[in-house]
Amino acid sequence: MDFWQAIILAIIEGLTEFLPVSSTGHMVIASSLMGISAFEFTKMFTVTIQFGAILSVVVLYWKRWINSLDFYQKLFVAVVPALLIGFALKDVVDAMLERVEVVAISLVLGGVILVFVDKWFKDVENPVTTPSYKNAFVIGFFQCIAMIPGVSRSAASIIGGLTQNMTRKTAAEFSFFMAVPTMLAAATYSVLTDLLHLEISDIISFNLPKFQAGLAGIKPEEWQVLLVGNVVAFVVAMAAIRFFVGFLTKYGFKLFGYYRILVGLIILLLLALGIDIQLV
Incomplete structure (x- = not known):
C-alpha cells in the first residue's frame, strides 16, 4: 500500500x-x-485508521466526555452486546467479509429500510433526550446487526435509537458516542493481533517479549502509512459528522437510502457481468 x-x-x-x-x-x-485487498496489511489498516475517526468524536463532543460517570456507564451497557457477540462470532463475520454479494445485498436491503424509516418514526411525542440504561442496552443490540458487512453500524444504532423514541439528532449523536468504545476495542484488537501478531494468551498475560518482537517487526514505512491514514480519517470525519447531523435533522434518511440501493445494485450488476471483485 502506498501513501495515495x-x-x-x-x-x-x-x-x-x-x-x-x-x-x-x-x-x-x-x-x-x-x-490491494489481498494484502494482510490492508485489512489491518482499514480497522486501525478508525483511531482517527474515533478522535474526531471526542474532539467535537469533548464536553460530553467530561459530563458524568453515568454517561460512561450507559456507553458501557450499550457496547457490551457488540463486544460479546463480536468476539463469539468473529470467524463468522470474517467469513461474510469474503463474500461481496453479502455486502451488496446488505447495502440494498439497508437502503430500502432507510427510504421508509422517516415515515415509520415520523411523530415523536415526548422524545427521549437522555437515554436510560434500558435504551442504551436495546440500541447496543441493534448495533450488533452491523456485524453483517454492508449493514452500517451507524444506520443500525441510529434506527435502534429511533425505536427508543429518540429524535434523529439525539439518536445520531448517541450512535457517535457508542462508536468510540466499540471502534476502539475493534481497532486495538486489530493492532494487537494483526499488526503485532499476538495471540489472545499473549495479550492476557501481557507477554512483554512478544509485544517487543511485534513492535520490532513493523516497518518504518508502515508506521508512516498508518499515521497519515489516521490524520486524514480524523480531519474528514470531523467534517462528515458536522454535515451529517445538520443534514439528517433537516432532510432525514431517504437520500442515504437511495445512495445505498444504487451502490448495491451496481455491485450486483458487476458480479452478474462476471467482473471479479475480491474482498480478501
Whole structure:
C-alpha cells in the first residue's frame, strides 16, 4: 500500500464511518478496486485508521466526555452486546467479509429500510433526550446487526435509537458516542493481533517479549502509512459528522437510502457481468 492508496481509504473511512452507508462495504470495495485487498496489511489498516475517526468524536463532543460517570456507564451497557457477540462470532463475520454479494445485498436491503424509516418514526411525542440504561442496552443490540458487512453500524444504532423514541439528532449523536468504545476495542484488537501478531494468551498475560518482537517487526514505512491514514480519517470525519447531523435533522434518511440501493445494485450488476471483485 502506498501513501495515495492510504489517503483514499482514509478519506472513505472518514466520510462513511458515521454516515448510514456502511464504511465496511465502501472500504472493502475500494481496496479491491485498487488491487490491494489481498494484502494482510490492508485489512489491518482499514480497522486501525478508525483511531482517527474515533478522535474526531471526542474532539467535537469533548464536553460530553467530561459530563458524568453515568454517561460512561450507559456507553458501557450499550457496547457490551457488540463486544460479546463480536468476539463469539468473529470467524463468522470474517467469513461474510469474503463474500461481496453479502455486502451488496446488505447495502440494498439497508437502503430500502432507510427510504421508509422517516415515515415509520415520523411523530415523536415526548422524545427521549437522555437515554436510560434500558435504551442504551436495546440500541447496543441493534448495533450488533452491523456485524453483517454492508449493514452500517451507524444506520443500525441510529434506527435502534429511533425505536427508543429518540429524535434523529439525539439518536445520531448517541450512535457517535457508542462508536468510540466499540471502534476502539475493534481497532486495538486489530493492532494487537494483526499488526503485532499476538495471540489472545499473549495479550492476557501481557507477554512483554512478544509485544517487543511485534513492535520490532513493523516497518518504518508502515508506521508512516498508518499515521497519515489516521490524520486524514480524523480531519474528514470531523467534517462528515458536522454535515451529517445538520443534514439528517433537516432532510432525514431517504437520500442515504437511495445512495445505498444504487451502490448495491451496481455491485450486483458487476458480479452478474462476471467482473471479479475480491474482498480478501
